[in-house]
Amino acid sequence: MFREIHDMFLMVTGFINYGQQTVRAARYIGQGFMITLSHANRLPVTIQYPYEKIISSERFRGRIHFEFDKCIACEVCVRVCPIDLPVVDWKLETDIRKKRLLNYSIDFGICIFCGNCIEYCPTNCLSMTEEYELSTYDRHELNYNQIALGRLPVSVIDDYTIRTIQIKFNYL
CATH class of the missing domain: 1.20.5 (Single alpha-helices involved in coiled-coils or other helix-helix interfaces)
Known part of the structure; x- marks a missing residue:
């Protein structure tokens, strides 16, 4: 039982x-x-890329813009770069005892877009742009000299052929 x-x-x-x-x-x-x-x-998040582009945020780190006239060739950007990326060629002017900048270049194939060079530049000759379309078929085309770095980017908002989309990110 x-x-x-x-x-x-x-x-x-x-x-x-x-x-x-x-x-x-x-x-x-x-x-x-x-x-x-x-x-x-x-709503769907997918955008039709070539015809629609997202407006980047204010703190977006795109291609670096360089102003040749402001640079004093102090090489602070090279010292703070974690990979010693910017190449600064200069010549010492003995009569005025100052450096004269000859060439400035950055290879965006290696750049990690950390922003240290922009943050520590004493003359503010470097700035980040909203340009993110840097793809090429040849790796050597990503090595920008002072002329290519000085080119102002075309704003996504100003391009009438492209529909711009504003996306607000909600972080939890």
């Missing part, structure tokens, strides 16, 4: 555990379904 009661007790507790697991599984499925439904009414 005791054995029968014990077996019946185990069977009842097994049914209870099975019922609790079923309810828990149904709750998880319901939570997942509610998350799926909450995403169903959102």
Whole structure:
């Protein structure tokens, strides 16, 4: 008799555990379904890239812009760069005892766009632009000299052939 009661007790507790697991599984499925439904009414994030472009944020780190006339060839940008990237060629003018900048170049194939060169430049001759389309078929075309670095980028907003899209990022 005791054995029968014990077996019946185990069977009842097994049914209870099975019922609790079923309810828990149904709750998880319901939570997942509610998350799926909450995403169903959102607009798509995909943009048609060549014809639509995203307006970059204010702190976007794009191609570096260089102003040749402001540079004093102090080489601070080279010292703060984690990979010693900017190449600064200068000549010492002995009559006025100052450096004269001859050439300035940055290889964007190697640049990590950290922004240290811009932050530490004492004359503010370097700045970040919103230009992000730097792809080429030849790696050597990514080595920009002072002429290419001095070229002002075309603003995405000013290009009438492209539809601009403003995306607001919500961070949790």
